[in-house]
Amino acid sequence: MGLFNRFWDSAHAVLTMATLMWAGHAVALRMSVGEISPVLLMQSRWLMAFVILLLVFHRSVRRYLPLVLENWRWVFGMGGVGLAGFSLLLVYAAQYTTAVNLGIMQGGIPAFVMLFGWLIFQTRIGWLQFFGLCSSLAGIMVLVSAGSLATILALQFNIGDLMMVVACFCYGAYTLGLSRRLDMPPVIMLCFFAFCAFLTCSLFSIAEYARGDLVLPSFKGGLLLIYSAVFPTILAQTFFMRGVELTDANRAGLYVNLVPVFAAFLAVLILPERLYLYHLIALAMVLGGIYLAERGKRID
Numbered sequence: 001m002g003l004f005n006r007f008w009d010s011a012h013a014v015l016t017m018a019t020l021m022w023a024g025h026a027v028a029l030r031m032s033v034g035e036i037s038p039v040l041l042m043q044s045r046w047l048m049a050f051v052i053l054l055l056v057f058h059r060s061v062r063r064y065l066p067l068v069l070e071n072w073r074w075v076f077g078m079g080g081v082g083l084a085g086f087s088l089l090l091v092y093a094a095q096y097t098t099a100v101n102l103g104i105m106q107g108g109i110p111a112f113v114m115l116f117g118w119l120i121f122q123t124r125i126g127w128l129q130f131f132g133l134c135s136s137l138a139g140i141m142v143l144v145s146a147g148s149l150a151t152i153l154a155l156q157f158n159i160g161d162l163m164m165v166v167a168c169f170c171y172g173a174y175t176l177g178l179s180r181r182l183d184m185p186p187v188i189m190l191c192f193f194a195f196c197a198f199l200t201c202s203l204f205s206i207a208e209y210a211r212g213d214l215v216l217p218s219f220k221g222g223l224l225l226i227y228s229a230v231f232p233t234i235l236a237q238t239f240f241m242r243g244v245e246l247t248d249a250n251r252a253g254l255y256v257n258l259v260p261v262f263a264a265f266l267a268v269l270i271l272p273e274r275l276y277l278y279h280l281i282a283l284a285m286v287l288g289g290i291y292l293a294e295r296g297k298r299i300d
Contacts, residue, residue, distance in 0.1 A: 008242065015243035015255040018236040023262030025232035027270055028224045035221030038091040039208040041228065043201035044217075046084070046194045048229035053191035061191055064184045068192050071182060079196030082174030083237075087197070088204055089167035096160030110136065112172025113253030120176070129250060132292030136257040139285030147278030175253045178244040186241035190234065257286045 007013045032041055054061055068075050110133055145151040182189060208214050217225055244252040261283045268275045 009246070011243050011246035011252070014239040014246070015252055016258065018239040018243065019255050019258040020262050021231045021236035021239075022256075022259045023266050025228055025236075026259065026263040027266050028227055028232075030267075030271065032221055032224045034215070036217040036225060037208055037213055037215035039088065039201065039205050040214060040217075041221075041225060042084075042087045042091060043198060043205040044225050045228040045233050046198040046201055048225065049233040050191060050194040050198055052229065052234060053187065053194065057188055057191060060185070060188050064182075064188055064192075067182060067184065074177070074182075075192050076196045078174055078177050079193030080200040082170050082177065083193055084197035084200035085170035086167045086174070088201060089163045089170065093160040093163035093167065096163070109168045109171050109175070109256045110250070110253040112168050113175045114250050117176055117179075117249055128292045132289040133254060134289070135292060136254060136286045136289030139257065139261070139282040139289065142278055142282040142285060147276075147281065171256075172253065175244065175256075176249045178241055178252075179249040181241070181245070186245065187234075187238045189241065190237050193237070194233070254289065257289065261286050 007017075029038075029041075032038075036044075114129070114133065205214075215221075240252065243255070261279070264279050264282075265275070268279075
């Protein structure tokens with residue numbers, strides 16, 4: 001318990017673990033192609049997460065239900081719009097735009113968090129935090145472009161990129177919303193978020209079925225669904241909420257830049273992909289940006 005308590009009380013540890021699990025989810029999404037339709041995967045992961053949390057924490061869920069009902073608009077906004085909106089828009093955007101564009105757009109989430117915090121809550125952004133953000137964004141650019149300036153210059157934007165802007169808006173608003181969270185344990189709050197996300201995803205899953213695009217899970221798809229529900233959904237989201245609780249939305253949001261970097265390394269280990277020098281350069285730049293942001297907060 002002592003080791004777990006040290007982990008639970010370390011913002012760096014819980015946020016890094018959350019991004020590592022999200023990176024694993026990115027690899028799982030690549031492996032799920034043809035095994036289960038994407039919207040059904042998103043709907044099912046939130047339903048499974050809700051059921052698991054409800055079974056384990058049903059007494060606490062009942063105790064906090066009145067508080068949730070009093071703040072139902074905020075709860076649905078966080079789960080049904082923030083979490084569900086990001087995951088659905090990410091899935092749809094992938095149908096129209098390139099992996100390079102997706103990576104760059106996701107790297108903009110911390111910028112949305114800082115911008116919203118400054119506009120809504122007048123959160124001060126220090127110079128080191130700003131340079132840390134720039135360093136992390138530059139690292140994402142290096143990663144998704146494979147270190148090629150020509151790739152960046154050749155980018156063309158389309159409707160999928162517009163979807164990713166809205167997706168980043170959703171997750172940025174969700175991250176900032178966590179800083180004004182209800183007074184309840186993160187895992188209990190996630191249970192209610194998961195139910196709201198399931199409701200939203202269900203509407204889009206019906207549309208997927210109506211178009212004839214629904215693909216029921218194979219055995220492999222079922223295993224990937226279980227992984228998606230437990231690790232990137234239940235554990236990672238709980239760790240991320242704990243990280244925001246320990247630090248602030250700006251610093252926690254910056255860790256999201258680790259996701260594409262970790263995903264590249266996991267793809268090398270799990271999928272038949274190779275490790276290149278630009279992977280290491282991108283990792284150094286992202287970690288350096290987080291370090292600068294951490295120092296900036298301590299100096300402030």
